[in-house]
Amino acid sequence: MNAINIKDITKKFKEVDALSGISFDIKQGEVFSLLGPNGAGKTTLISILTTILKPTSGTAVINGKDIIKEPLDVRKNIGIVFQEPSLDDLLTAKENLYLHSMLYNMPKEIAKKRIKDILITVNLYERKDHIVKTFSGGMKRQLEIARGLLHTPKILFLDEPTVGLDPFSRRNIWEYIKKVKKEQNITIILTTHYMEEAESLSDRIAIINKGKIIELDTPENLKKKIGDEILIIKGIVDDNRVRSLDFIKSVDLKNDKYIITSKEITKNLNKILEYVKRIDDIEIRKTSLEDVFLKMTGKKIEELDE
Ligand SMILES: Nc1ncnc2c1ncn2[C@@H]1O[C@H](COP(=O)(O)OP(=O)(O)OP(=O)(O)O)[C@@H](O)[C@H]1O
Ligand SMILES: [Mg+2]
Incomplete structure (x- = not known):
């Protein structure tokens, strides 16, 4: 079964074609990566799928609900970790999570237990009563992912989950994503411009450049394409x-x-x-995924960033 069907989505911002005719499906329970350079359209696509932005044309169905016709139903089933930090720095870890549980109308007792469990899972239980301002970048990111999962969504969107983190914190987040995938049958869509991240985590990868999907397959098949x-x-x-x-x-x-x-x-x-x-x-x-990217776009991902 498909968790997401994307049907010919386009998005124009004045003269910029941020997305041109995007169509693909994401299967239930898979980790799916959108891999592409700065400005490729990753955040725009995530924003449309999470009903934050309206597409110029096209639509998507998420867990059976249409993003245009039933945005509120779509929102109930998803969790989002934004590219930009979005925690309240002056609240504690626990308070940030509690606020989120209220926004999702979680019964208080259930929320309390779930907050405790999730803080233990991300190794932040000891710091639960500290304000977020005192956390490292990696700890903040872990807390944001924990928050995205708090209301037990069926689909989790992670926009650049590890950007700006050191290799150690990045690996911690990868481990956590793998654990979540294994333990809960949740569908995860992440964006990244780290080849290694896409390769290590994903069941399938879509390479996106200038608003278009240029390749979509499993990491193994993408590599096989070039040898x-x-x-x-x-x-x-x-x-x-x-x-x-x-x-x-x-x-x-x-x-x-x-x-x-x-x-x-x-x-x-x-x-x-x-x-x-x-x-x-x-x-x-x-062959590495980087070679595939180079072959498909003629450039390294860093060169496209410029
Ligand atoms: N609100 C907006 N108004 C005008 N143009 C926008 C807006 N949001 C995005 N764009 C443009 O759309 C294109 C895609 O941007 P988007 O943020 O989706 O890229 P991205 O792949 O997420 O990049 P990054 O890796 O830097 O986060 C860019 O050309 C960007 O300038
Ligand atoms: Mg982005």
């Missing part, structure tokens, strides 16, 4: 000959380096090297 292994040679290569080998997927020259992709590079290395005249530098490795 399992990648060979990078700096030197002199008869690239036409290499390209004509039947096991080769692609040969590109970028920044003085030949980037050669194939299903099996290591096994066929000798055959490739027959057409290599000089080697100044050489590298063979497994």
